[in-house]
Amino acid sequence: MRTFFALIRRDVTLGIRASGGAALSAAFFALIVVLAPLGLGPDMATLKSASPGLFWIAALLATLLGLERIVQPDVEDGTLDLLRLSPLPLEFVALAKIISHWLTSGLIITILAPALAPLLNLSLDAVPVLALSLLIGTPALSAIGAAAAALGASVQRGGMVLALLALPLNIPFLIFGSTAVAQAQTNTDPTQALTLLGACSLIAVVVGSIAAATSLRLNDD
Amino acid sequence: MPVLAYANPERFARLARSLTPWLLGSAVGLLLAGLFLGLFLAPPDYQQGDAARIMYVHVPAAWMAMFVYGCMALASAVAFIWKHPLADVAAKASAPIGCIFTALALITGMLWGKPMWGAWWVWDARLTSVLILFFMYLGYIVLWNAIEDPARAVRAARILALVGAINIPIIKFSVDWWNTLHQGASVFRADGPSITGSMLIPLLVMAVAYNVLYAALLLIRMRAEIAERRLRSIRLGLEFEPK
Amino acid sequence: MQLIGETLAALRGERIVFRNVSFEVAAGEALILHGPNGSGKTTLLRVIAGLLGILTGRLRLLDDDGKPLTDDRRDQAFHFISHQDAIRPQLRVHETLRFHAGILGAPLKNLDAALDAWGLAALATQSAGFLSAGQRRRLSLARLSLQKRKLWLLDEPTIALDAQSRAQLSIMCIEHLSHGGLIVAATHEPFLGDPKSLHLGPRE
Numbered sequence: 223m224r225t226f227f228a229l230i231r232r233d234v235t236l237g238i239r240a241s242g243g244a245a246l247s248a249a250f251f252a253l254i255v256v257l258a259p260l261g262l263g264p265d266m267a268t269l270k271s272a273s274p275g276l277f278w279i280a281a282l283l284a285t286l287l288g289l290e291r292i293v294q295p296d297v298e299d300g301t302l303d304l305l306r307l308s309p310l311p312l313e314f315v316a317l318a319k320i321i322s323h324w325l326t327s328g329l330i331i332t333i334l335a336p337a338l339a340p341l342l343n344l345s346l347d348a349v350p351v352l353a354l355s356l357l358i359g360t361p362a363l364s365a366i367g368a369a370a371a372a373l374g375a376s377v378q379r380g381g382m383v384l385a386l387l388a389l390p391l392n393i394p395f396l397i398f399g400s401t402a403v404a405q406a407q408t409n410t411d412p413t414q415a416l417t418l419l420g421a422c423s424l425i426a427v428v429v430g431s432i433a434a435a436t437s438l439r440l441n442d443d
Numbered sequence: 444m445p446v447l448a449y450a451n452p453e454r455f456a457r458l459a460r461s462l463t464p465w466l467l468g469s470a471v472g473l474l475l476a477g478l479f480l481g482l483f484l485a486p487p488d489y490q491q492g493d494a495a496r497i498m499y500v501h502v503p504a505a506w507m508a509m510f511v512y513g514c515m516a517l518a519s520a521v522a523f524i525w526k527h528p529l530a531d532v533a534a535k536a537s538a539p540i541g542c543i544f545t546a547l548a549l550i551t552g553m554l555w556g557k558p559m560w561g562a563w564w565v566w567d568a569r570l571t572s573v574l575i576l577f578f579m580y581l582g583y584i585v586l587w588n589a590i591e592d593p594a595r596a597v598r599a600a601r602i603l604a605l606v607g608a609i610n611i612p613i614i615k616f617s618v619d620w621w622n623t624l625h626q627g628a629s630v631f632r633a634d635g636p637s638i639t640g641s642m643l644i645p646l647l648v649m650a651v652a653y654n655v656l657y658a659a660l661l662l663i664r665m666r667a668e669i670a671e672r673r674l675r676s677i678r679l680g681l682e683f684e685p686k
Numbered sequence: 687m688q689l690i691g692e693t694l695a696a697l698r699g700e701r702i703v704f705r706n707v708s709f710e711v712a713a714g715e716a717l718i719l720h721g722p723n724g725s726g727k728t729t730l731l732r733v734i735a736g737l738l739g740i741l742t743g744r745l746r747l748l749d750d751d752g753k754p755l756t757d758d759r760r761d762q763a764f765h766f767i768s769h770q771d772a773i774r775p776q777l778r779v780h781e782t783l784r785f786h787a788g789i790l791g792a793p794l795k796n797l798d799a800a801l802d803a804w805g806l807a808a809l810a811t812q813s814a815g816f817l818s819a820g821q822r823r824r825l826s827l828a829r830l831s832l833q834k835r836k837l838w839l840l841d842e843p844t845i846a847l848d849a850q851s852r853a854q855l856s857i858m859c860i861e862h863l864s865h866g867g868l869i870v871a872a873t874h875e876p877f878l879g880d881p882k883s884l885h886l887g888p889r890e
Contacts, residue, residue, distance in 0.1 A: 224788055224791055225788055225789050225791065227788070228784070228785055228787075228788020228789060229785075229788070229789070231785075231788075232777065232781070232785040232788075235776070235777065235781065236774060236776050236777065239776040239777075240776055295774070298770075299770050299771065299772050299773065299774070300768050300770025300771065300772045301772040303732075303735075303737055303766070303768065303770070303772075304766075304772055304786070304789050305789060306737065307735065307736070307737070307761045307766060308761070308789045308790070308791070309758060309761065309762070309791060369606065373586070373599050373602060373603060376590055376592075376595045376596075376599050383582075383585055383586060383589050386578070386581065386582045386585055387582045387585075387586065387603065389578070390575050390578045390579050390582065390607075390610075390614065391606070391607075391610050391614075393575060393614050393617060393618070394613050394614055394616075394617035397617045397618065397620070397621040398617060398620075401621065401624060418617075418620070422613060422617070425613070429606065429609055433602055433605075433606045436602050437599065437602055440595055440598050440599055440602075
């Protein structure tokens with residue numbers, strides 16, 4: 223268990239200090255939200271109806287950013303060897319990586335999103351649902367991302383392959399998350415969407431940990 | 444001879460070589476028959492007229508898109524559990540074939556969509572799902588090509604195919620859910636246009652033709668892959684051991 | 687403790703790097719691996735560490751009673767210091783070692799002593815990115831002092847070290863051997879007076 227927390231502590235520290243880390247995710251997220259009105263036009267009604275989807279697309283892309291930094295360097299500098307020799311099962315190594323990635327991307331986005339809500343004219347009633355949906359959904363994005371990153375760590379030309387592998391698997395979260403926010407904005411009950419989001423998120427974290435661990439074992443040879 | 448005896452790559456390649464011409468021949472025959480039945484003999488749709496005939500190419504292709512992914516996932520599962528090299532070869536060989544069926548389904552879907560919906564693309568639940576499936580095929584193929592070390596590529600591809608297979612039902616469900624929410628009154632009914640017997644027969648003939656074609660192409664690609672692996676092991680100085 | 691390898695062969699990628707390698711290391715003994723580049727010294731160390739499978743042969747790590755160690759106890763029986771140092775420039779020296787202590791499950795109270803023993807105490811709060819090659823090497827070697835483990839697997843331990851640090855490393859190794867420890871080291875240089883050596887690859 224000590225290994226687990228030592229790994230989270232170290233990965234979060236790296237995530238905060240590394241150049242492609244938490245600050246970049248947050249900045250990227252904010253940038254998409256700021257740029258969207260410039261592309262869509264300043265019409266408040268258009269922005270209002272587009273905002274749930276825009277927030278979720280921004281979250282999806284922003285969490286994609288830090289992925290190549292969470293597994294690849296560990297494979298290259300021998301940290302993965304040391305982790306494999308530690309008593310901690312690789313499934314938990316993967317879980318620690320998912321948690322640290324979420325702490326330095328999803329969590330920050332969740333905190334940032336309500337502050338940016340007025341920029342896209344998201345109605346005030348929907349703001350708590352936006353925060354809640356991101357809180358429930360972004361761990362899944364980290365989990366799927368970590369699995370893709372672990373798989374991609376055996377690929378030299380990582381970056382774009384990662385995105386291609388991870389994005390289709392993220393579609394359910396985009397759908398359930400943005401729909402929940404849109405429903406809250408139009409005074410429809412978002413409970414069903416949020417429940418589905420939560421259920422898929424749980425599955426993704428479990429499957430993601432296992433798939434990431436299995437991918438890490440690829441470096442056996 | 445028991446079926447398992449063909450699990451040996453050498454013997455499999457020999458069997459495949461003798462089967463391929465037969466399969467390829469019957470695939471071409473069935474395709475011609477299916478197209479003739481569908482394009483000339485079947486009655487035109489009472490609403491859509493002759494435009495609906497594209498269905499005989501489109502619908503079986505969409506079936507194949509899913510079926511081939513299923514085969515790929517199954518082969519990957521077999522490879523994952525029993526570590527059998529032929530299963531990996533089958534999965535790898537299936538991917539481009541499935542990808543082409545998916546592309547065919549997408550393109551014919553768009554061609555069909557123009558006269559039917561008045562637009563080349565509509566975010567219909569099924570078209571969307573097939574589009575996502577197409578990207579998953581692409582991801583799988585890209586992963587194979589991106590990894591230099593074949594031993595590692597094999598194992599990475601297995602994981603991706605399996606994770607994809609777990610996710611497909613979830614993605615399908617979410618897309619259907621999203622679609623019913625946003626396009627409740629779509630032109631296209633969820634159960635599709637009703638089909639009469641005279642339309643069903645060419646459809647089934649085409650489906651069988653596609654399946655036989657898949658089998659033939661699969662065998663050809665698998666033989667090529669086995670030959671390539673043999674070549675690699677010869678080049679590495681490791682004797683290919685027939686067990 | 688005792689480490690025995692019998693007629694080992696191993697693959698690296700799709701190439702056989704060595705075959706028919708046998709050796710025996712008993713408590714208090716050091717085995718030095720020699721051989722040209724690519725002869726499989728690192729591969730053999732990774733095989734002993736259990737990071738790589740073997741193609742043929744048998745590898746056993748026996749405890750003091752002559753019984754083979756179970757998998758989980760096996761991983762706790764050795765330190766593996768590879769040429770990959772698992773050091774990130776974004777972490778400070780003491781943070782790096784603290785993380786390594788966490789992975790090893792070593793008590794944190796040994797942290798300062800380990801930094802001291804390898805002459806890193808003055809650099810503790812410096813960013814690891816600013817270390818010289820020799821200092822980085824010492825930081826990875828400091829893992830040896832975090833926790834007592836019977837077998838040390840060292841890959842090119844002397845590389846980039848200055849004379850003083852080499853002497854320090856030798857003293858550490860000799861002390862470790864005198865307490866019944868085992869060492870398997872791969873190196874191109876004379877090390878510990880070459881007590882027992884194994885040559886890999888073709889002889890020039």
